[in-house]
Amino acid sequence: MSFKRPTLGVITNFQHGVFQRAVIDGIRQIADLHSFDVLVDSIAEDGAPTRPVSLDIMALGGLAVISNAIPDDQIRGYQASGVPLALISHQIPGTTIPAVVTDNGQGMARLMRHLVGECGRRRIVFIRGLADQTDAHEREVGFQREIMRYMLDLPPEFMIDGDFSPETAAQSMRALLNQRQDFDAVLAADYLMGIAALDVLTQAGVNVPGAVCVAGYGDGSESESRGLTTVAADVIEQGRRGARQLMGQMRGLTMRGVTVLSTHLIPRQTTVAQ
């Protein structure tokens, strides 16, 4: 198959997700500037089982893969075929494939500085993301680093599962509330899980932020409307940076490593009393 115009491919696991949509928007912006088309292959739409990639990889000018959407070995195979690649929000250790990631460690440090330094919280519950996702892993490691930096106590039951699913996060939050209530903050690996925790706490009559502060990683319209404190990087920019990596490779630049985007704190009512 060949395309009428040069084309960038995007492989994602859910093109309508808030994050994925913003990344794809960013890729399209740069593609438009260079008169490229963008073809999106969403291989596991809305919870459906993952299906094989349908893009004709060799006909593409370049390919962006979002958040571990396909196995690393498959991506290594694409690299061997010579197609320019960019990874968004994940990396493959031991390869030279360039990637664009947000600085999860810096983001967690910023959130913890806010919770500990500015809000005076010391007993913080963490809601994990999906164990096999790079972002989830880095945010958890970042959280634990900050726990050490501030010399805080972290009982094992304060690390609860969320799997990047608001339902799972709510369930874990309820279970923890039934077990113990001696925490003074909840930090979620993404903002949708943070909102789910906020709902559970509010329904249980817990004073937020008086008794418990709540914050989450990433930002969207939902966190703004619910007053959830977050840290966020510009996700559209993440897409733009990835597309630029592809354009650079297409004009002959050999590159390796990761482009890292910083995050900024967005303090709202769930940590700052109005």
Add this chain to the structure above:
Amino acid sequence: MEVRKATRQDLKRHNRLSLLRAVYYGLADNRAALAVATGLTKPTVSELAAELIAEGFLVEGGIGGSTEMGGKPPRLLNFVSDARQVIGVSVDGLEVRAILVNLKGQSVAEHTAPLDGKTGAEAVTILIETINGLVAQLDAPLLAVSVGVPGVVDSEAGIVKRSPLLAWYDLALADTLFAQYDCPAYIANNTELAALGQVARGNADTREDHNRVTLLINGTVEVGVTVQGAVYHRGGDIGAMRYLPHGRTDAIPLADVLGWRAVEYRAQELRRDYPNTRLPATGLTYLHIRHAAGLKDPAAELLLDELAAVLSIAVVWSIALLRPHTIVLAGQVADLGDLLIARLRYHAAERLSIDDIAAVHFTLASGLNLSARGAVVMAVHNELEIL
């Protein structure tokens, strides 16, 4: 020393930069004021301003107030921060960190790549492929590339004289970068640049505070010195300096104790001696050491004390020779925090008087991009005499 006569080009460059500096620092915002601020004639100012506008460094925007004589209000000139971009890089023994900034030093993007133990020509390739990661992100013409490396560097000649960590010897790195990117390329010692970056950032409160020694501990140990705000250009890698540990008969290099790989190795040894230690078997960081030491973990306390004892050798010599007001501990080692400073003071006091130690202010600079930022400052200052 031979003194070269200034040429017409030199004079023009000087005048252009005077003009640009005056606008950048807010000394003047229109052609008439620029003539007063720079001492140049009005026709010269107009000609140079037109050039700088054409090249994108200045832009006309808005109208100023009328003069006291009721003359025509002047057109205002503004500095364009995004007219050019600069890539600043720091290479240590572990990775390449590169930043892309505009002419006000504001970060546009960061790009990093691990060295994975590579040295020599392979490390040069990784350096270039990392810089390429930011070349792909350029929004404006590239003003310069500037690189900090560990070791002894001849900045004027653009040659890495000796960098054992990277196995770079007499490497004409600036020429390689110039050939690659067709723009001015600068190189300097990492710690010198870290010191420069701190001075330029205005971290110092007083002139006296500008007398500082920066000890950068990454893959090796490097020293940078600023005296009265100016960078002393003979700093460098002291990781190869040997010392005789207590109870041993053979001297070992400082880097063999303070370099990160040595710290990991020593932690492994201590885990065998202290099986219940909180030091993790994998993924060890300085924060783990600090946290465990803070909880009175004997292995972590011992490790931290050993690091402080060896680092105190460099600290003591710095104090004895230079009497700095401030000693900055830079790099990831800063994560050891106040515990490290307390142990350093203790060990330094074994060799110098307590008064000498007390007179020195110790600070921590954990910013990973300190040297890369210094590299940017050097390049922008050399090219445009600003920042």
